[in-house]
Amino acid sequence: MSRAIYPGSFDPVTKGHLDIIIRASKIMDHLTVAVLDNPRKVATYNIDDRLEMLRMVTKHYSNVEVGYFKGLLIEYAQQKNVNIIIKGLRAMSDFEFEFQMALVNQKLNADIETLFMMTNSKYSYISSSIVKEIAAFGGKISNMVPPEVHEMILAKYNE
Amino acid sequence: MSRAIYPGSFDPVTKGHLDIIIRASKIMDHLTVAVLDNPRKVATYNIDDRLEMLRMVTKHYSNVEVGYFKGLLIEYAQQKNVNIIIKGLRAMSDFEFEFQMALVNQKLNADIETLFMMTNSKYSYISSSIVKEIAAFGGKISNMVPPEVHEMILAKYNE
Amino acid sequence: MSRAIYPGSFDPVTKGHLDIIIRASKIMDHLTVAVLDNPRKVATYNIDDRLEMLRMVTKHYSNVEVGYFKGLLIEYAQQKNVNIIIKGLRAMSDFEFEFQMALVNQKLNADIETLFMMTNSKYSYISSSIVKEIAAFGGKISNMVPPEVHEMILAKYNE
Amino acid sequence: MSRAIYPGSFDPVTKGHLDIIIRASKIMDHLTVAVLDNPRKVATYNIDDRLEMLRMVTKHYSNVEVGYFKGLLIEYAQQKNVNIIIKGLRAMSDFEFEFQMALVNQKLNADIETLFMMTNSKYSYISSSIVKEIAAFGGKISNMVPPEVHEMILAKYNE
Amino acid sequence: MSRAIYPGSFDPVTKGHLDIIIRASKIMDHLTVAVLDNPRKVATYNIDDRLEMLRMVTKHYSNVEVGYFKGLLIEYAQQKNVNIIIKGLRAMSDFEFEFQMALVNQKLNADIETLFMMTNSKYSYISSSIVKEIAAFGGKISNMVPPEVHEMILAKYNE
Amino acid sequence: MSRAIYPGSFDPVTKGHLDIIIRASKIMDHLTVAVLDNPRKVATYNIDDRLEMLRMVTKHYSNVEVGYFKGLLIEYAQQKNVNIIIKGLRAMSDFEFEFQMALVNQKLNADIETLFMMTNSKYSYISSSIVKEIAAFGGKISNMVPPEVHEMILAKYNE
Numbered sequence: 001m002s003r004a005i006y007p008g009s010f011d012p013v014t015k016g017h018l019d020i021i022i023r024a025s026k027i028m029d030h031l032t033v034a035v036l037d038n039p040r041k042v043a044t045y046n047i048d049d050r051l052e053m054l055r056m057v058t059k060h061y062s063n064v065e066v067g068y069f070k071g072l073l074i075e076y077a078q079q080k081n082v083n084i085i086i087k088g089l090r091a092m093s094d095f096e097f098e099f100q101m102a103l104v105n106q107k108l109n110a111d112i113e114t115l116f117m118m119t120n121s122k123y124s125y126i127s128s129s130i131v132k133e134i135a136a137f138g139g140k141i142s143n144m145v146p147p148e149v150h151e152m153i154l155a156k157y158n159e
Numbered sequence: 160m161s162r163a164i165y166p167g168s169f170d171p172v173t174k175g176h177l178d179i180i181i182r183a184s185k186i187m188d189h190l191t192v193a194v195l196d197n198p199r200k201v202a203t204y205n206i207d208d209r210l211e212m213l214r215m216v217t218k219h220y221s222n223v224e225v226g227y228f229k230g231l232l233i234e235y236a237q238q239k240n241v242n243i244i245i246k247g248l249r250a251m252s253d254f255e256f257e258f259q260m261a262l263v264n265q266k267l268n269a270d271i272e273t274l275f276m277m278t279n280s281k282y283s284y285i286s287s288s289i290v291k292e293i294a295a296f297g298g299k300i301s302n303m304v305p306p307e308v309h310e311m312i313l314a315k316y317n318e
Numbered sequence: 319m320s321r322a323i324y325p326g327s328f329d330p331v332t333k334g335h336l337d338i339i340i341r342a343s344k345i346m347d348h349l350t351v352a353v354l355d356n357p358r359k360v361a362t363y364n365i366d367d368r369l370e371m372l373r374m375v376t377k378h379y380s381n382v383e384v385g386y387f388k389g390l391l392i393e394y395a396q397q398k399n400v401n402i403i404i405k406g407l408r409a410m411s412d413f414e415f416e417f418q419m420a421l422v423n424q425k426l427n428a429d430i431e432t433l434f435m436m437t438n439s440k441y442s443y444i445s446s447s448i449v450k451e452i453a454a455f456g457g458k459i460s461n462m463v464p465p466e467v468h469e470m471i472l473a474k475y476n477e
Numbered sequence: 478m479s480r481a482i483y484p485g486s487f488d489p490v491t492k493g494h495l496d497i498i499i500r501a502s503k504i505m506d507h508l509t510v511a512v513l514d515n516p517r518k519v520a521t522y523n524i525d526d527r528l529e530m531l532r533m534v535t536k537h538y539s540n541v542e543v544g545y546f547k548g549l550l551i552e553y554a555q556q557k558n559v560n561i562i563i564k565g566l567r568a569m570s571d572f573e574f575e576f577q578m579a580l581v582n583q584k585l586n587a588d589i590e591t592l593f594m595m596t597n598s599k600y601s602y603i604s605s606s607i608v609k610e611i612a613a614f615g616g617k618i619s620n621m622v623p624p625e626v627h628e629m630i631l632a633k634y635n636e
Numbered sequence: 637m638s639r640a641i642y643p644g645s646f647d648p649v650t651k652g653h654l655d656i657i658i659r660a661s662k663i664m665d666h667l668t669v670a671v672l673d674n675p676r677k678v679a680t681y682n683i684d685d686r687l688e689m690l691r692m693v694t695k696h697y698s699n700v701e702v703g704y705f706k707g708l709l710i711e712y713a714q715q716k717n718v719n720i721i722i723k724g725l726r727a728m729s730d731f732e733f734e735f736q737m738a739l740v741n742q743k744l745n746a747d748i749e750t751l752f753m754m755t756n757s758k759y760s761y762i763s764s765s766i767v768k769e770i771a772a773f774g775g776k777i778s779n780m781v782p783p784e785v786h787e788m789i790l791a792k793y794n795e
Numbered sequence: 796m797s798r799a800i801y802p803g804s805f806d807p808v809t810k811g812h813l814d815i816i817i818r819a820s821k822i823m824d825h826l827t828v829a830v831l832d833n834p835r836k837v838a839t840y841n842i843d844d845r846l847e848m849l850r851m852v853t854k855h856y857s858n859v860e861v862g863y864f865k866g867l868l869i870e871y872a873q874q875k876n877v878n879i880i881i882k883g884l885r886a887m888s889d890f891e892f893e894f895q896m897a898l899v900n901q902k903l904n905a906d907i908e909t910l911f912m913m914t915n916s917k918y919s920y921i922s923s924s925i926v927k928e929i930a931a932f933g934g935k936i937s938n939m940v941p942p943e944v945h946e947m948i949l950a951k952y953n954e
Contacts, residue, residue, distance in 0.1 A: 004160045050654040096727050103761030114274035121439045125580030137548040230455040262443030280757045284898030295864040320479045389932040421920030433591035598916045602739030614707040638797045752911035
């Protein structure tokens with residue numbers, strides 16, 4: 001059985017993330033989308049908001065579960081009894097960093113494989129930081145995030 | 160069920176290829192390793208030799224099957240009822256070409272996903288063409304190909 | 319006045335090429351789309367076919383002219399009294415080669431500038447060689463080339 | 478008419494920036510060199526100093542105007558009635574980031590094109606941060622910035 | 637006589653660093669391994685700890701000396717009467733940054749050459765920041781740093 | 796003692812090659828510039844012409860010797876009792892290929908190190924194939940090759 005985890009910051013969830021989630025859920029028996037709770041990185045949305053975003057956009061996918069973790073991904077993967085880590089790649093600079101992390105994770109546990117999916121070319125220009133940058137200046141982001149997330153972001157910046 | 164295909168020229172099969180095959184066979188329910196019979200590319204080993212190499216190195220992996228195809232990969236994948244294409248990436252230049260092919264294949268059939276695995280860093284310097292180059296000049300290739308393949312290559316170049 | 323040239327093999331013309339032509343024609347006063355007649359490269363379509371493709375797809379753009387040249391681009395640019403060379407970039411590997419060519423052309427004539435436009439992400443997976451590869455195996459290329467070119471390619475491969 | 482904007486931090490203006498300004502001014506009818514006033518980035522020189530640097534180095538170019546903006550580039554470009562954004566590329570890492578930004582800007586306003594110029598190879602090693610790093614340790618920067626800017630930087634660090 | 641300097645942060649020293657040191661010491665007459673004391677970067681280990689790490693791992697290499705510097709590398713190299721700077725490259729992103737620095741240093745002093753060595757593929761996944769990241773979460777780092785350094789790191793994080 | 800080899804096709808010798816030769820000769824005790832006689836690649840200039848070019852441009856450098864080899868570089872390096880291979884890098888695409896070759900050579904003989912020097916930015920646009928392309932179309936190449944080589948190329952193409 002193929003049990004996979006798709007980790008990320010999801011700060012916020014973009015259409016690019018959702019595209020990877022949907023495609024991965026089709027080819028894996030079970031998929032955990034996991035928010036990394038990184039104490040050393042200042043996030044715009046708190047963990048609860050990000051979990052809520054993920055729950056909203058994944059609610060129609062029955063083999064998708066939402067979770068979060070602190071610490072090493074590979075230890076969380078072991079706890080969840082997962083044998084596959086899914087990563088989305090948009091560009092070359094992603095590639096180098098993600099390959100290094102995949103090699104590190106392979107050294108830490110050779111039984112867990114990292115598989116890379118390319119981001120849909122429609123969404124290759126989108127990243128969480130671009131979305132926040134544009135939203136902060138009042139630009140239009142409705143093409144960049146799922147509608148449920150859009151509402152949450154507008155609420156956050158209009159408060 | 161996850162049914163995957165790992166396509167390539169395998170001219171000849173290297174330790175890098177075998178590493179991908181073994182790792183992919185562990186996380187997929189079924190894996191077809193498929194030799195591309197490309198009429199426009201001059202191969203060093205004929206299709207039968209390459210199929211024989213693959214059969215020798217995969218014989219202990221019960222969920223691995225060996226095959227070959229002409230024409231478009233995506234059509235062969237449909238025939239084999241496969242939903243996943245596995246590609247190994249060694250380096251950036253691989254990355255660009257393989258991403259373009261993955262996008263093309265996604266346009267041709269959106270139900271078949273391409274998943275990338277990184278080559279083990281131990282084998283990142285190995286490619287089929289490097290092996291042939293070194294073998295042609297009498298250099299030592301025993302670290303670069305599986306033992307069964309090594310014997311077949313030596314036989315070929317010593318005839 | 320901004321007079322530009324957009325050179326290429328156009329073997330065949332793709333939707334990616336047409337996208338660059340239309341966008342460049344909007345920001346330049348005059349645009350020459352020029353087929354390179356390279357005696358050392360075997361083309362699938364002859365010069366007349368490629369000129370015909372370009373004429374068909376550009377006929378509604380009044381400031382666009384179609385031409386062809388042999389030899390050095392920079393000399394053709396001088397003859398056409400052009401001060402700008404337009405190049406489309408899809409990927410990193412394009413980038414390196416095109417930057418080297420731009421530096422060479424700058425050394426040969428510092429008054430002619432090379433300007434790069436990025437390919438629309440919708441078309442980033444398309445290249446002339448991919449189109450020919452897929453067409454040769456009977457795959458569907460209607461999403462990859464303009465309709466007028468599609469008919470010409472089908473005609474060519476069905477003869 | 479080709480009206481372009483060349484945006485940047487210009488913290489400080491380098492010989493590489495000036496080279497792009499001069500070359501762009503030759504092929505564009507009008508060029509606005511625009512300082513980005515980014516409230517979230519700590520600059521070494523304040524906006525007034527940077528505007529002064531740009532005015533000094535561009536004063537002999539009659540079709541060049543100096544300006545500054547806060548917020549989204551694309552909105553400033555609309556206000557200035559500009560149809561072209563000029564970006565200089567030095568290296569691959571520039572390329573990836575700039576292409577993403579160009580795609581974002583294209584989504585926000587498809588009528589404004591981003592055109593890339595390659596940095597002159599003589600100046601490819603220069604960046605504003607390198608200049609500041611070397612100046613901070615008392616190294617020689619006279620080859621890296623225009624003479625007018627050099628004087629201003631020396632004044633700043635010798636106070 | 638070939639006198640070289642191998643500069644770095646060494647925060648902490650990894651097996652990748654040690655591999656470069658050993659290989660460089662074999663082909664150079666004299667090698668200074670030099671810790672950069674960068675006042676603007678927060679280090680995990682202080683200069684004395686890092687010098688101690690380097691002394692421990694290099695003590696059996698008679699032509700290797702350990703040192704540290706503030707300010708510009710090129711000035712330190714002049715003081716040490718060195719004509720070669722050694723840099724290790726792991727990946728493409730290293731490459732771009734290091735090439736820019738090498739060009740800058742060449743402008744500052746054309747008599748000092750930068751030579752690049754590739755990192756052993758066994759260690760290509762290791763960097764000082766990865767080591768600290770894994771150590772901070774209690775992961776296993778014994779494969780990533782020399783044994784002497786391992787003890788010092790464990791001591792540091794277990795205090 | 797540092798004994799190095801700088802291998803290449805030198806078809807023809809460019810100003811970029813000469814720059815590497817001069818800089819390497821300054822930091823190495825002895826340098827062999829070695830023409831690869833590759834039977835599978837069609838050269839424009841024969842081995843004797845290329846050796847003559849190298850002898851002309853290196854005659855004032857007393858520690859530089861010119862040679863040629865067939866077969867594996869690593870075996871030639873062993874014969875010449877060399878412990879260093881020098882390679883010039885111009886760009887990223889060079890980098891990947893050369894790193895793979897360096898890893899292969901390290902596996903074949905771990906006592907011979909490959910050291911990379913960056914090409915002077917003045918010559919980064921020059922390659923042997925660019926020179927031949929421009930010369931073939933009657934373009935000006937006097938800035939791209941040493942004067943002695945220029946005369947030989949003009950003679951060759953004007954016969």
